[in-house]
Amino acid sequence: MRYLPQTAADRAAMLADIGVKTADDLYKDVPAGMLLTKPVNLPSHQGEYTVERTISALAAQNLHADGAPFFLGAGCYNHHIPSTVDYIIQRSEFLTAYTPYQPEIAQGTLMYLFEFQSYICNLTGMDVANASMYDGATSVAEAVLMAKRVTKRDNVTVVDGLHPQYLDVLKAYLTHSEGTITIGDKADDTTACVVVQTPNFYGEVVDLKPLRALCDKTGALLVVAINEIVSLGMLPAPKEADIVAGEAQSIGVPMSFGGPHLGFFACKEGYIRQMPGRLCGETLDADGKRGYVLTLSTREQHIRREKATSNICTNQGLCALAFTVHLSLLGEEGFKQLARLNHEAACDLADALAKVPGVKVLNKTFFNEFTVELPKNSADVVEALADIGIIGGLALDGNKLLVTATELTTPEHIAAFTAALKEVL
Amino acid sequence: MESAKVHHMTPEQPAFMAKVPNNKALMLDEKLLFEQSTKGRMGVDLPALKGTKSRTGLAERAKVGLPEVSEPQVVRHFVRLSQKNYSIDGGLFPLGSCTMKHNPRLNEKMARLPGFARIHPMQPDSTVQGALALMHDLSHWLTTLTGLPGITLTPAAGTHGELTGMMVIRKAHEAAGKPRKIVLVPDSAHGTNPATAVTCGYTTYPIPTNEKGHVDMAAFTKAVDELGEDIAAFMLTNPSTCGLFEPDIKNIADKLHSIGAWFYCDGANFNAIVGKVRPGDLGVDVMQFNLHKTFSTPHGGGGPGCGPVVVSQKLIPYLPVPRVEKKGNTYSVVTKDATSIGRIKGFNGQFGMMVRALTYMLSHGADGLQKVAEDAVINANYILAHLKDTYHVPFKSTCMHECLLTDKRQKETGVTTMDIAKSLIEHGYHPMTVYFPLVVQGAMLIEPTETETKETLDEFIATMKKIAWDAANGNADALHANPVSAPARRLDEVRAARQPVLRWQTA
Numbered sequence: 001m002r003y004l005p006q007t008a009a010d011r012a013a014m015l016a017d018i019g020v021k022t023a024d025d026l027y028k029d030v031p032a033g034m035l036l037t038k039p040v041n042l043p044s045h046q047g048e049y050t051v052e053r054t055i056s057a058l059a060a061q062n063l064h065a066d067g068a069p070f071f072l073g074a075g076c077y078n079h080h081i082p083s084t085v086d087y088i089i090q091r092s093e094f095l096t097a098y099t100p101y102q103p104e105i106a107q108g109t110l111m112y113l114f115e116f117q118s119y120i121c122n123l124t125g126m127d128v129a130n131a132s133m134y135d136g137a138t139s140v141a142e143a144v145l146m147a148k149r150v151t152k153r154d155n156v157t158v159v160d161g162l163h164p165q166y167l168d169v170l171k172a173y174l175t176h177s178e179g180t181i182t183i184g185d186k187a188d189d190t191t192a193c194v195v196v197q198t199p200n201f202y203g204e205v206v207d208l209k210p211l212r213a214l215c216d217k218t219g220a221l222l223v224v225a226i227n228e229i230v231s232l233g234m235l236p237a238p239k240e241a242d243i244v245a246g247e248a249q250s251i252g253v254p255m256s257f258g259g260p261h262l263g264f265f266a267c268k269e270g271y272i273r274q275m276p277g278r279l280c281g282e283t284l285d286a287d288g289k290r291g292y293v294l295t296l297s298t299r300e301q302h303i304r305r306e307k308a309t310s311n312i313c314t315n316q317g318l319c320a321l322a323f324t325v326h327l328s329l330l331g332e333e334g335f336k337q338l339a340r341l342n343h344e345a346a347c348d349l350a351d352a353l354a355k356v357p358g359v360k361v362l363n364k365t366f367f368n369e370f371t372v373e374l375p376k377n378s379a380d381v382v383e384a385l386a387d388i389g390i391i392g393g394l395a396l397d398g399n400k401l402l403v404t405a406t407e408l409t410t411p412e413h414i415a416a417f418t419a420a421l422k423e424v425l
Numbered sequence: 426m427e428s429a430k431v432h433h434m435t436p437e438q439p440a441f442m443a444k445v446p447n448n449k450a451l452m453l454d455e456k457l458l459f460e461q462s463t464k465g466r467m468g469v470d471l472p473a474l475k476g477t478k479s480r481t482g483l484a485e486r487a488k489v490g491l492p493e494v495s496e497p498q499v500v501r502h503f504v505r506l507s508q509k510n511y512s513i514d515g516g517l518f519p520l521g522s523c524t525m526k527h528n529p530r531l532n533e534k535m536a537r538l539p540g541f542a543r544i545h546p547m548q549p550d551s552t553v554q555g556a557l558a559l560m561h562d563l564s565h566w567l568t569t570l571t572g573l574p575g576i577t578l579t580p581a582a583g584t585h586g587e588l589t590g591m592m593v594i595r596k597a598h599e600a601a602g603k604p605r606k607i608v609l610v611p612d613s614a615h616g617t618n619p620a621t622a623v624t625c626g627y628t629t630y631p632i633p634t635n636e637k638g639h640v641d642m643a644a645f646t647k648a649v650d651e652l653g654e655d656i657a658a659f660m661l662t663n664p665s666t667c668g669l670f671e672p673d674i675k676n677i678a679d680k681l682h683s684i685g686a687w688f689y690c691d692g693a694n695f696n697a698i699v700g701k702v703r704p705g706d707l708g709v710d711v712m713q714f715n716l717h718k719t720f721s722t723p724h725g726g727g728g729p730g731c732g733p734v735v736v737s738q739k740l741i742p743y744l745p746v747p748r749v750e751k752k753g754n755t756y757s758v759v760t761k762d763a764t765s766i767g768r769i770k771g772f773n774g775q776f777g778m779m780v781r782a783l784t785y786m787l788s789h790g791a792d793g794l795q796k797v798a799e800d801a802v803i804n805a806n807y808i809l810a811h812l813k814d815t816y817h818v819p820f821k822s823t824c825m826h827e828c829l830l831t832d833k834r835q836k837e838t839g840v841t842t843m844d845i846a847k848s849l850i851e852h853g854y855h856p857m858t859v860y861f862p863l864v865v866q867g868a869m870l871i872e873p874t875e876t877e878t879k880e881t882l883d884e885f886i887a888t889m890k891k892i893a894w895d896a897a898n899g900n901a902d903a904l905h906a907n908p909v910s911a912p913a914r915r916l917d918e919v920r921a922a923r924q925p926v927l928r929w930q931t932a
Contacts, residue, residue: 064542284916341472391548
């Protein structure tokens with residue numbers, strides 16, 4: 001077996017040194033009758049090309065974004081990833097390293113985490129960012145838990161337009177704590193935080209100033225959720241927020257059927273010690289040279305155990321590297337240009353769809369996705385479009401359809417989409 | 426007398442070949458990209474803008490604050506950073522309880538197939554039948570290997586799986602009438618266990634470890650008798666964090682079931698028993714996997730992981746959504762379920778890691794996975810057999826996939842576990858897990874995994890003996906100073922915490 005180096009002779013020699021006869025002798029503490037005498041009922045080992053054939057056959061059954069005009073977003077976006085990104089993240093030293101608990105031989109990981117945190121701070125206008133969270137949904141849930149710790153209040157207000165899956169995860173995470181979740185834009189002196197997504201689930205850009213004023217009046221924290229991080233190349237940094245949490249998959253990370261993606265978490269400086277997750281910080285080594293370590297870990301489960309700020313341990317390290325490489329390639333001007341390309345593609349899509357008889361664009365504002373009203377049930381339309389090889393967006397309740405354009409959307413894709421819509425409507 | 430044994434050690438330096446040449450010409454200092462930025466450089470070529478009028482309703486952002494560098498600069502930067510990292514591809518990484526084993530490249534290739542990497546989680550089910558079939562197949566493998574019939578693939582990492590498992594348990598108690606109050610946790614447990622129990626609204630009650638490194642059955646029995654039906658569950662890692670199989674595990678399960686409590690098994694160490702023992706047969710009700718441990722998806726410098734959870738029959742109704750269902754030859758995603766704990770993560774979980782794990786399982790097969798466990802256990806015991814006369818062994822027994830030593834003997838000359846770890850770095854190894862489990866003073870937890878050769882283990886053993894020899898023969902100061910040849914010397918962690926600098930800012 002290609003991954004197992006021990007030969008029969010090796011095993012025999014090692015067992016002799018250990019002082020036992022068989023490997024099973026080492027399982028002596030397993031209760032009687034519980035040690036399996038033969039392999040479980042699953043297929044036997046296979047060579048590389050046989051496995052490759054089996055797995056590739058499953059991949060071949062799926063309609064993927066390279067093979068179809070693609071207008072689906074809703075928190076997971078189809079963007080281009082430069083070749084450099086995948087080349088870097090597949091380097092052994094990054095791919096097969098562990099969490100940087102031994103900083104002397106993990107400066108590579110620690111330095112990119114420091115750059116990642118710096119990028120997230122600059123994008124969001126916050127003071128500090130952690131080294132990543134699982135995904136946007138869990139990051140927003142953790143933001144709410146943190147707001148409850150900071151304010152010592154129980155109730156949560158969620159402004160309509162939070163991604164429905166984020167709301168579901170939030171509800172699950174809050175199952176075992178006090179307080180209520182109210183959808184709306186009201187707050188009072190029992191409100192721990194107001195959660196708002198921008199651009200919201202329907203694509204509408206939200207002005208944060210009135211919500212900031214509401215939070216100032218009531219003492220609630222403002223949690224801003226962002227699930228299309230490319231929007232921050234065009235929209236102002238959400239500096240009104242106390243916590244900005246969300247999803248950064250759009251930069252460097254493939255859609256991969258929903259994961260692994262890249263949660264990010266940033267906040268104002270005063271809340272550092274209440275933050276969840278790992279933090280990388282600068283320091284000096286014994287020679288006085290600049291170096292980096294994981295720090296402030298007295299918040300974390302491996303030190304604080306039951307008093308930890310979160311139970312999170314492993315996060316999305318390699319996805320944070322992909323993000324950092326991609327954003328470094330884009331740089332100041334490239335990132336802003338990418339955002340504008342996305343917006344222009346969405347404007348083109350909106351104009352084209354508005355010309356399809358019976359289709360109405362519902363948004364007043366948008367970045368790269370928006371909602372349209374169709375003359376027919378949107379779920380049926382999405383199925384009909386899929387049958388002719390077009391991924392046509394996300395069917396919302398009734399006749400509404402959420403559509404997305406990115407820099408990868410071409411005029412030909414838009415033309416194919418509108419032509420197909422005219423057929424199926 | 427421990428101290429007498431030190432003097433029995435051979436006075437000659439053990440046969441030892443230094444692996445680290447004192448040559449640093451390939452070890453280059455590297456600045457942050459912010460410090461390399463020059464206005465006007467860019468690492469991408471994007472199409473020209475058309476100048477469409479903005480429809481965002483807000484003023485356009487003028488400044489983001491990103492560096493400006495070209496593609497070759499980006500490549501060189503990250504390549505140089507990578508050269509400051511130790512990795513399993515580069516050498517032995519015996520980090521106990523973390524399972525740093527070989528990560529096959531085939532798994533990477535499969536996860537990158539466009540039919541997996543370039544599909545969206547909300548596409549119509551009819552367009553992703555292959556992906557759903559893969560999730561279904563993976564579920565079949567995991568439930569078969571554990572003998573536990575229910576499964577969710579959505580948790581993002583082992584700890585997230587723990588949280589999910591405990592939420593399922595709580596929901597089951599609530600459905601039965603009362604949520605209960607207490608979760609029993611051994612004092613040797615990973616910190617994630619108590620942190621998870623508290624997140625689910627429980628208080629924890631510690632169960633001590635006995636002199637053999639096992640659960641103290643008298644204390645456990647007393648706790649169950651006294652706390653009775655206030656106990657919701659016992660979170661036990663098996664094999665334990667001391668690297669031992671719990672001999673009383675079946676009795677523990679029976680005792681818990683007798684008071685209607687659930688048995689949560691932390692599956693972080695499942696790699697020691699995969700294909701050899703089915704946790705379901707032992708009476709386990711819930712277990713999370715860490716696919717990045719047992720099934721070799723890469724750790725990636727701290728994730729992404731993937732933490733599927735298997736459960737016994739009665740807990741199936743409470744598993745989170747989404748779930749993959751098969752009817753005839755058609756797969757579909759179930760997103761609504763009235764009895765479920767709900768959704769604990771966006772979309773379908775860490776699908777890319779599922780592709781890697783199934784690829785790994787198909788490669789090994791049922792027969793290979795059994796060998797995986799056996800060789801992992803043999804390798805750990807081989808190290809233990811060769812180091813038990815050099816280092817103090819707290820629990821006198823053969824071990825499972827990891828062996829536990831301490832610095833008790835070396836401490837007599839002032840050399841600590843930390844010094845031993847940092848000296849391993851100096852000799853070209855990643856250290857073992859240190860100071861964990863917390864119940865053992867100066868713990869060193871060594872997990873070689875099944876993918877290391879006997880020759881590698883022999884070199885490692887020789888290095889450990891050399892460090893012990895240095896400690897016993899007047900070289901303690903050199904050990905305190907290690908590492909000296911690594912990309913960085915020991916770092917000032919107190920300074921990092923007292924004056925936190927967590928981002929780059931211009932002076």
